Amino acid sequence: MSAVHGNLSHAMRDNYNEHGVDEYYRKVAATYRNPFFPGIKKVIWTFMNRWWEAEGRSMYGSQATGESTLRVLDMAAGSGEATLCLLEWAQSTRNFTSNSSAQSSVSGPPTSQSSQAVPPDPLAALRAVQSPVGSGSSRPAFIPPNARRAAQSHSSNRKGKHVFGPMDPPQLPDDFGIDVIATDPYTSPAYTERTSRPCHSLSFTDLANGLLPDDIPQSKDAGPIWDLIVCSFALHLVTSPSELFALLYELSGKAQWLVIIAPHKKPEIKETWGWSRYDIASWSAAGEAKLYGGSRKGSIANADDDEEVTELEIVRDKVKLRLYRSNAF
Template sequence: MSRGDRVVASGNLSHSMRENYQQGVSEYYGKVGSVYRNPHFPGIRRCMFQWLNRWWQMESTSLSMQDEILMFDMACGRSATIAFREWWELGRKLHESLKRANYGGNALAEPPRKKTQTMPPPIPPEYPQPKIVAADPFTSVAYYERTSLPSSRLSFKDISEGSLPPLQPETSAPESSAVAYPTIDMVICSFALHLVETPSELFSLLWELSSKTRWLVVLAPHKKPEIKEGWGWCKWDIESWTSRRMTDNIPEILHERVHCRVYRSLNV
């Protein structure tokens, strides 16, 4: 049994995801999509925090304070969105605490904490609240109940054909490639990209995304799927903050059996 098979979670039909998937991925999520919860959330959260901390350290000075950060939670199961929002909110609170301390409000400031890889940086209020869009054909109901955010029902195939989630909640129709859409800062795909059935389908999806987003963050219980050269992406070494070949062996972010791999678009 692989690491990804040992799953116990509310909403899952079996303790083993391999056993659940034997009935078919679509059939399984069709049954549990409205109540699905990812039992790996603690590891996902730590991976997300470590990646976002490094990304902010290296990229925040190039971000516009007029434009909101756009994050796309693709095949959303809520975990990535919750972790991203928590990271942002904690960073804002830390900035306010430091500001109060610097102006003599020490009694109101939070006690100092030991800096770790997963402690968010202080985020100034000049940066607007990030925009989060999401898509999943099965978990939209559960996503809304746990985040209060809408989710499109777009599938991987829909996205590979050019559709994106609407930017405005009141717009029910997906955005097509013909509609002006800002460059997405990052796509987060948590515990789902390995479910794309064939290499050709995976290529179509990733090539399309490479023309629309800067960063792709893949969270998974293993090292799958394999993303190949020529698919619109390069592997990213977050320690040296440099691009690497897909065949290069570089350290991954790994927390509680959750693997986090980062890729940079070659087309944006």
């Protein structure tokens, strides 16, 4: 077989049509890269911020006791896009804090007692500055009426954009970590080359049959093996409903949360398959009214735009993230 570089064609549909899914990933086993990586990072960081706000802080924050590691299965991991995003999210605030401390230490002693170290939040100094509006020193800038109308119209057209907060990660405890175990039957070489981490060559069928990686973490109090399973740009490749059911039902007994990342809304996951769709914004079960409410804001039927964000999914750069909770936990 001749050497293969990159992803062959940039259009994945062309790759699948020409080579077939299995053969394509065998050809690019060591060179595969997901071209949607920037969008994947944005949706994962936005989701992790929401998770931390909703339950992560209470479970792993400074006041929490016990386990300090989030256990993750990166299923069909590709070249490690989801793994890299998760680990970078967990490390980013520590990197900033250490850099700020280093800059403070080399800048010399403070010139007065009122001098303070650089705040760990890069925007803290800006937020601490009072707005000039109402201070008497200046008036707000004049905005022409036509510009205001255009801005309001644009905002109303993109109302879903502000459902979730920014992707800047929160300040995490020093002892918090993410333990990622990866599986992929084809692109393990690309994963290891890019992440310097091992990747188990387990397929969807292997996992559906109950096979597990050798280094699985110990479950907590007879609970799930993993806290979170992430499947990025892969689950829609399971085209047989019976095979998809077997996989998802088996995994529902091994993890509490399932995150699906894709450029579309496939596959459809039924609640009888072991998982229930979750409302990420309110951090509660979505329910049929939210899922199939037609004209209701946030419903699946009302989210046709590739960039439309609802309470049910995070969308960035045409990449969609959906969340499911296991019916077993």
